[in-house]
Amino acid sequence: MDSDFFSVDNLAITFGGLRAVDRVSFTINRRSIFSIIGPNGAGKTTIFNCISGLYKPDSGKIIFKGEEITGLKPHRIAMKGIARTFQNIELFLRMTTMENLMLGRHIHTKTGVWSGSTFFRRGSKAAREEITHREQVERIIDLLDLQSARDQFVGGLPYGTQKLVELGRALALEPELLLLDEPSAGMNSEERQDLTFWVKDIQEELGVTILLIEHNMQLVRDISDRVLAINFGRPIGEGIPEEVQNDPEVLKAYLGEEESIDAVS
Numbered sequence: 001m002d003s004d005f006f007s008v009d010n011l012a013i014t015f016g017g018l019r020a021v022d023r024v025s026f027t028i029n030r031r032s033i034f035s036i037i038g039p040n041g042a043g044k045t046t047i048f049n050c051i052s053g054l055y056k057p058d059s060g061k062i063i064f065k066g067e068e069i070t071g072l073k074p075h076r077i078a079m080k081g082i083a084r085t086f087q088n089i090e091l092f093l094r095m096t097t098m099e100n101l102m103l104g105r106h107i108h109t110k111t112g113v114w115s116g117s118t119f120f121r122r123g124s125k126a127a128r129e130e131i132t133h134r135e136q137v138e139r140i141i142d143l144l145d146l147q148s149a150r151d152q153f154v155g156g157l158p159y160g161t162q163k164l165v166e167l168g169r170a171l172a173l174e175p176e177l178l179l180l181d182e183p184s185a186g187m188n189s190e191e192r193q194d195l196t197f198w199v200k201d202i203q204e205e206l207g208v209t210i211l212l213i214e215h216n217m218q219l220v221r222d223i224s225d226r227v228l229a230i231n232f233g234r235p236i237g238e239g240i241p242e243e244v245q246n247d248p249e250v251l252k253a254y255l256g257e258e259e260s261i262d263a264v265s
């Protein structure tokens with residue numbers, strides 16, 4: 001375990017007077033699974049947006065492998081090895097699964113993802129590079145059991161499968177830290193069960209560290225090493241899953257959230 005792997009220190013961001021994230025700090029050990037929970041509007045996605053560079057925090061520091069990355073542009077952060085999925089799927093719906101995953105590899109491409117296939121010259125650098133990328137993408141397709149969706153347009157796939165393609169696209173970047181924003185939302189229980197195994201596999205077999213936002217408390221309990229609960233942008237509890245999920249303040253924060261009360265208790 002390496003406690004210098006990733007940390008957020010006193011992160012804060014305000015939107016027109018609303019403190020969406022208010023002095024949030026946490027540390028993630030390398031190769032662990034860390035979850036952020038909290039009611040709707042608590043500030044979870046905003047934390048992801050600060051980490052991935054979409055928002056520039058008002059204050060606080062984000063440190064990745066000993067280096068401060070606060071306020072860097074999204075592509076710089078991606079190149080450093082941090083990939084994410086979005087709460088609302090962001091894929092190219094008129095492209096196939098394979099094509100979407102190939103685009104996920106763009107930061108590793110020196111000659112451009114498409115140059116190898118469009119002007120194919122046998123043995124050229126671009127052609128060799130393209131073959132390596134395709135092999136990597138095929139590995140991810142196998143890992144996530146996406147063979148049947150491989151050549152289908154993403155727009156025609158069931159929602160749960162689209163969520164998996166998005167996970168695959170993020171993995172194609174070969175991240176060291178993977179941010180997953182509600183990966184199981186809209187999945188049925190079987191898909192959610194599969195997702196639990198895949199996320200564990202990604203952590204254990206690929207050695208990827210995972211930062212997860214998730215409303216499904218069973219999933220959180222099954223896979224998290226540590227959990228941080230937030231409400232109104234503020235941390236209200238941190239620890240192992242059972243500890244946080246039974247914390248009176250955390251339970252109180254969920255009161256009034258029908259879906260989540262059942263999930264927590």
Ligand SMILES: Nc1ncnc2c1ncn2[C@@H]1O[C@H](COP(=O)(O)OP(=O)(O)OP(=O)(O)O)[C@@H](O)[C@H]1O
Pocket residue numbers: 015018020038039040041042043044045046047087
């Ligand atoms: N770009 C923005 N401009 C203004 N307000 C924003 C912006 N982004 C987020 N917010 C506000 O910040 C608060 C936190 O939003 P956020 O999306 O982080 O919540 P969340 O915990 O991810 O909720 P959910 O579980 O519903 O996804 C909300 O009140 C939201 O309306």
Ligand SMILES: [Mg+2]
Pocket residue numbers: 044045046087
């Ligand atoms: Mg959110």
